Amino acid sequence: MFLIFPLPALARTLLITCIAIMTLVGIMIRPFKLDEARIALAGAALLLIAGLIPPLDALTTLLQDWNIFLFFLGMMALSALADAAGLFDWLAVQAARLAGGSARRLFFNVFILGSLISMILSNDATALILTPIVYTLVTRLRLPALPFLFACTFIADTASFLLPVSNPINIIVLSTFKLDLWTFLRLLFIPALVVISINMLVFFLLYRRKLRDQFDIKRLTPATEAIRHRAYFRYTCSVLLLVAVAYIVASAAQFPLSIVALAGAALLLIGALRWKQSTVKDISGHISWSIFGFIAGMFIVVRAIEDTHLTAQFGQLLLSLSGGHSFGAVMIGTAGATIGTNLINNVPMAVVLTSALHSTQHAALSTRLGFIAATIFGCDLGPNLTTVGSLATVLWLLILRRRNIEVSGLDYFKVGIIVTPVMLAAGALTIWLLLR
Amino acid sequence: MKVLCCLDGTNSEQISIAVKNMLPANQLTLGLIYVIDSGPHGELERQRERFLRPPALNPQRSQQMQNAETSTAQDILQEGARYLPGAERIQKTGRPEREIVNFAQEWKADLIVIFPRSPRSGGPTIGPKSVGHVARFVLDHAPCPVLLVRQTQ
Numbered sequence: 001m002f003l004i005f006p007l008p009a010l011a012r013t014l015l016i017t018c019i020a021i022m023t024l025v026g027i028m029i030r031p032f033k034l035d036e037a038r039i040a041l042a043g044a045a046l047l048l049i050a051g052l053i054p055p056l057d058a059l060t061t062l063l064q065d066w067n068i069f070l071f072f073l074g075m076m077a078l079s080a081l082a083d084a085a086g087l088f089d090w091l092a093v094q095a096a097r098l099a100g101g102s103a104r105r106l107f108f109n110v111f112i113l114g115s116l117i118s119m120i121l122s123n124d125a126t127a128l129i130l131t132p133i134v135y136t137l138v139t140r141l142r143l144p145a146l147p148f149l150f151a152c153t154f155i156a157d158t159a160s161f162l163l164p165v166s167n168p169i170n171i172i173v174l175s176t177f178k179l180d181l182w183t184f185l186r187l188l189f190i191p192a193l194v195v196i197s198i199n200m201l202v203f204f205l206l207y208r209r210k211l212r213d214q215f216d217i218k219r220l221t222p223a224t225e226a227i228r229h230r231a232y233f234r235y236t237c238s239v240l241l242l243v244a245v246a247y248i249v250a251s252a253a254q255f256p257l258s259i260v261a262l263a264g265a266a267l268l269l270i271g272a273l274r275w276k277q278s279t280v281k282d283i284s285g286h287i288s289w290s291i292f293g294f295i296a297g298m299f300i301v302v303r304a305i306e307d308t309h310l311t312a313q314f315g316q317l318l319l320s321l322s323g324g325h326s327f328g329a330v331m332i333g334t335a336g337a338t339i340g341t342n343l344i345n346n347v348p349m350a351v352v353l354t355s356a357l358h359s360t361q362h363a364a365l366s367t368r369l370g371f372i373a374a375t376i377f378g379c380d381l382g383p384n385l386t387t388v389g390s391l392a393t394v395l396w397l398l399i400l401r402r403r404n405i406e407v408s409g410l411d412y413f414k415v416g417i418i419v420t421p422v423m424l425a426a427g428a429l430t431i432w433l434l435l436r
Numbered sequence: 437m438k439v440l441c442c443l444d445g446t447n448s449e450q451i452s453i454a455v456k457n458m459l460p461a462n463q464l465t466l467g468l469i470y471v472i473d474s475g476p477h478g479e480l481e482r483q484r485e486r487f488l489r490p491p492a493l494n495p496q497r498s499q500q501m502q503n504a505e506t507s508t509a510q511d512i513l514q515e516g517a518r519y520l521p522g523a524e525r526i527q528k529t530g531r532p533e534r535e536i537v538n539f540a541q542e543w544k545a546d547l548i549v550i551f552p553r554s555p556r557s558g559g560p561t562i563g564p565k566s567v568g569h570v571a572r573f574v575l576d577h578a579p580c581p582v583l584l585v586r587q588t589q
Contacts, residue, residue, distance in 0.1 A: 036488055127483055132497050135476055136504040142445045142512075144556045145476045153483060210556055288489045345488070383486065412479070 013308040016052050019043055020305050023297070027344050036345065037290035040297025053304040061303040062296055067256045071171045072291055074261025078243065079125040080286035081268035084278040085236035088117070088125075089226035092133045096141065096220055103143050103211040104204070110134055110148055111200050114155035119162040120244045123380075126156035141215040147207040150415055153384075158199045158423065160380045161188045165247045165257055169379045172350045177357070177372045181251040187373040191430040195381060195423040202419045232275040239267045298348045302355050311352065315359035318371065324363060326435045329370030334428040337378025342386045346379040353379070366435050373431050381427065385420040386413055440467045440545040441520065442536055442574075444554040445512045447587070451549055452519035454585045466523035468516040469539055471532035472505045505529075533573035541579045548582045550574055561587050 007015070023043030027036050047053045062069075082088065095113050099106035118126045131152040138148045160167035164174055164184055174184070204211075227233045243264035250260045272278035305311050318336060322328030333353075340349035353375045360368055437459060441451045455466065481491035492498070506527075513525040526543075528535040540548050553559050553568030560566045567575070567584070575582050 124487055128487055128489060131483060132480055132493060132501055135480070136501050139501070139504040139508050142508060144554075145473075146479075149476055149479055153479075209559070213556065286494065288487075291488050294488055345486075347488075412482075 012052065013310070015050065016047065016304045016308050017310065019046050019050075019052070020301050023301050024344050024348065027348060035290055035294075037293035037297065040294045040301065040348075042297075044297040044300035047300060047304045053300060053307070057303060057307075058300045061299050065175060065295075065299055067175055067258045068168070068171055068295065069292055070256075070258035071165075071261055072168055072295070073287065074258055074263075074265050075122050075124065075165075075168060076287045076291075077265035077283055078240075078261055078268065079121050079129055080283050081265060081272055081278060082121065082125075082236055082240060083129050083286075084228070084272055084282070085233045085268075086226040086228045087233065087236055087240070088129050088133050090223055090233070091117075092130070092137050093220060093223040093226055096137055096215075097217070097223065099215075101214045101217050103213050103215055104208075106138075106141075106143070106215070107147065107151060107204070107207070107211050108200070110151050111155050111196070111203075114152055115159035115162070115196055118156055118159040119166050120240070120247070122165060123156040123160035123167050126152060126159070130156075137220075140219050140221070142219070143213065143215055144210045146411065147203070147210055150412065151203060153412065154199055154203070154415075154419070155196070157381055157384045158195050159192060161376055162192045163247065164251050165261070167376075167380045169346055169350045170376055171257060172347070173354050173372060173376050173379075176354045178254060179369075179372065180254065181248070183369070184251070187369065187431055187434055188376060190434060191377065191427040194430050195427045198423050198426055199419060202422065206415065206418075229275050229277050232271055232277045235271045235275075236268060239264055239271070242267075295347060295351075298351050302348075302351045305352075306355050306358075311355040312359035314352075315356035318356060319360050319363055319367070322367065322371075324367055326364070326366040326370040327432050329363075329367045330374045330428050330432045330435065333371045333374025334378040334424055334431075337375050338382035338385060338424060341379050341382035346383055349382075350375065350379045370432065370435055373435070374428065377427055377431060378424070381420070381423060384423070385416050437463055437546045438465045438467065438544060439547045439549060440469055440536070440540050440543060441516065441523070442532075442548065442550040443468055443470045443512050443516045444551060444556070445470075445508070446555050447551045447585070448512070448516040448519050450587060451551070451585055452516070454583065455520065455549060458583075466520050467526055467543060467545065468513055468520065468523045469526040469528065469536060470509050470512050470516075471535040472509050472527070472529040473532055474530050477501075533570045533577075536570070536574050537577045537579070545580050547580055548574060548578050549585060550582060551587060552584050555587055 020043065023039060026034070026039040026043070030036065030039070044058070048055055048058060091113055095109035096106055099109050114126045114130060117130055131149060134148050134152050135145055138145050161170060164170045164181070243260060246260045246264070247257060250257055269278075269280070269283065272283075302311065318332055322332045337349060337353055340352065357368070357371050357375065360371055439455060441455060443451070455464065480493065484491050484493070493501070509527045513527060517523055517525060526539060528539060536548065536550070550571050552566050552571045553561075555561070557568050559568055571584060
């Protein structure tokens with residue numbers, strides 16, 4: 001509309017800002033239980049209909065980010081196909097067997113298993129596939145479920161910056177800022193190990209009494225029961241090993257990781273069809289298609305804000321708050337990413353910050369790297385602060401609690417608020433030390 | 437006298453000793469209740485929403501979880517029945533504290549026997565906070581007297 005009747009720049013900026021804020025607030029509070037994808041798409045549609053962003057610009061933005069969309073697709077398909085082989089169930093049973101009847105050792109093994117799954121198959125796989133499997137396992141073993149559920153939930157995010165593929169957020173940031181694998185590992189691998197250690201240590205201290213029991217190993221189902229088809233299972237393990245190596249090689253060569261994820265998923269799908277373990281329809285049912293709508297909507301909204309130079313000003317604000325030093329960059333970047341992630345969601349926050357950091361191009365290299373690493377770190381680890389989703393959810397849970405309704409989501413929040421600030425501080429400090 | 441014994445998977449033996457010491461078996465109508473806590477399901481749903489997925493798990497996984505819960509509940513009730521033969525076995529799903537109180541009312545229990553907190557909860561067994569939130573809720577809302585049985589080593 002305003003493409004035909006051009007608006008003054010100020011009115012245009014105000015309109016775009018209003019729509020963007022409405023979209024972000026909508027995502028935060030989800031009115032009428034609308035899902036985030038519809039809200040993001042509605043924001044984008046409003047901008048397009050009002051002519052506040054040219055359709056060609058919107059299309060170009062989406063096409064430029066093909067790697068992110070395809071990575072999400074490949075990642076979800078890989079996890080679903082590995083799950084169809086019974087790989088996660090098998091790994092969980094092995095973790096219990098290796099624990100030799102000790103609840104504490106099983107707790108430790110769940111952390112290690114969660115870290116490995118997050119590292120290679122992303123945090124989604126740990127949080128969404130491993131968690132219910134571990135719940136089933138500990139229910140059978142008559143162990144308290146909550147510490148194990150918390151362990152899976154937390155480690156999914158805590159271990160999600162070991163590699164670029166460990167969290168789709170990393171791909172969003174790295175699609176704009178092409179960090180080579182060595183720089184990524186130099187800045188984030190050791191901090192990841194530091195925060196994983198802190199996470200494990202604090203959890204062991206918190207749950208030491210709940211985990212003092214032994215469990216009866218006879219209650220375990222045989223590991224072979226988890227395997228639905230022996231040949232497909234072996235094939236899946238081989239393909240995933242290949243994918244893990246390919247991820248590292250592709251990251252080092254700066255080859256699009258989405259191609260690796262999709263190729264791996266295609267190979268697994270061929271196996272699944274060959275051994276009749278899954279169908280395209282089955283796998284498609286495991287993919288959250290609304291995520292694509294959500295990301296697309298957010299990309300368009302943020303692209304419109306970019307035109308108003310608001311994100312650039314936000315970037316400049318971050319830069320001035322940091323004092324132009326690497327220490328300030330890491331601390332301000334981590335704090336900003338964490339707060340934003342808990343207010344809205346880490347996907348839109350990563351998109352906004354990535355856009356804002358464009359304007360820090362003239363800063364010193366260590367400052368820029370500090371901001372980039374802190375964005376990844378804060379957006380990946382930040383969700384552990386509230387875990388239950390966002391601060392809006394926490395507030396809602398607090399209201400319910402005040403009305404005398406038991407809500408155990410608050411238990412997550414209590415744990416998150418204890419352990420996450422420690423992890424954020426230690427991780428940010430380690431990143432800064434590694435930047436020097 | 438109708439006595440409702442609340443099992444948690446660890447306390448069958450001690451609850452049975454307490455009940456047997458209290459009254460002769462012929463004067464007792466016993467019920468053993470075990471509640472599958474629905475709380476973790478809520479956590480899993482919230483987790484899925486955080487990752488922008490529909491809250492419901494896929495049916496196969498959901499069934500697997502349900503099977504594990506049901507078979508564990510049956511094992512626990514069976515174990516309880518070994519210590520207190522002839523007792524009625526009741527399996528419920530929901531928030532344990534609410535299910536216990538509701539069933540006690542429905543069953544017209546004269547007494548509820550419960551541990552102050554499950555040994556697996558990790559809390560203190562004596563002193564402040566030795567009564568966990570399930571037992572606390574039952575004490576506050578039960579329609580009949582409640583017997584707290586302290587865990588002995």
